[in-house]
Amino acid sequence: MTGSHQSLRVDTPVRAGGLMIVAVLLAASSLVTGSCRQSQPATDTASAAQSQSAPIAQRPEMHAEDFDPKPDTPPALKVSGERAFKTLKEFVALGPRYLGSEGHTKAEQFIVNHLEGAQIEQDRFNVQTAAGPFAMDNIIAKFTGKKDGVIVLAGHYDTNLPLKNTSFIGANDGGSNVGLMLEIASQLRTHPPEGYSVWLLFTDGEEATVNWTDEDSVYGSKQLAKKWADDGTAAKVKAFLLLDMIGDKDLHLEHDTNSTPWLVDVVYRAGKRVGQESHFSARSNSIQDDHLPFRAVGIPVADIIDLDYGFENIYHHTTEDTPDKCSAASLQVVGDIVMETIRALNTR
């Protein structure tokens, strides 16, 4: 991470492996030249994934308040945090899901089996990683709506290759979003979208294979964002909502400065309407995650993530990341916020 965020770094940025988090010191930001730096797009990480061939279409300026539901806006789809949590536990019981492992193959099968009835697309590809060549598989379940346009809900399912010799199962990191996304899939199966189509994207290769860098991370998202830019899909995507580490019992969702501001505000306003604003953290972070390659091809993105997992994030990327640190209640909160966000996005 270089350029515009350099001066906003704390002395020792926390390298989170799957994510790198840089605390934005509000006091410090006023000492550097401040707002102009922060308002620059963070093209440092984005450029690595950006397609060279496809021009990025300019989108009209959006305002979050324009998405507030009207009295006649249909209600949000209901999801169950309990069922999402049950699925989380079943999913992580498959074992570690690092690239090339038996658990990874089982995870792909588990996801596909749970998506029965949906239109499934598997984006399989081979990639040279920092740790050698691997086969990867982004799984996309498409639920077709009545309006022209797509809302993408995404989250990764792989676990960390560098933790392959441990019992790391990523209950929160990879498991929580899969649990919730499969619960949303089961609801969409019986209640197809009335508005925009909803695509559930299970990304592969989010985690670094050696050490997190722009090159060694978010492999699946870089591959798919380029593909979507080249084939015109990117222009159809109204919003890309990323779910990551959303199962933490003690839920504090970050304010991510790398996400698209108006979309972050739509999510926040949705959270307020469902009475869950106390779960939004006041602190701001620049988060590197699966959303950045999609932002780089012009798609509005919001990363819904809690990067404070245990005291000082102590459970993150450790064998302590187990289901007992997560809860059905947190998955319910995020599920309610996400479904209300989709409801809001459908007002326009």
Ligand SMILES: [Zn+2]
């Ligand atoms: Zn991770």
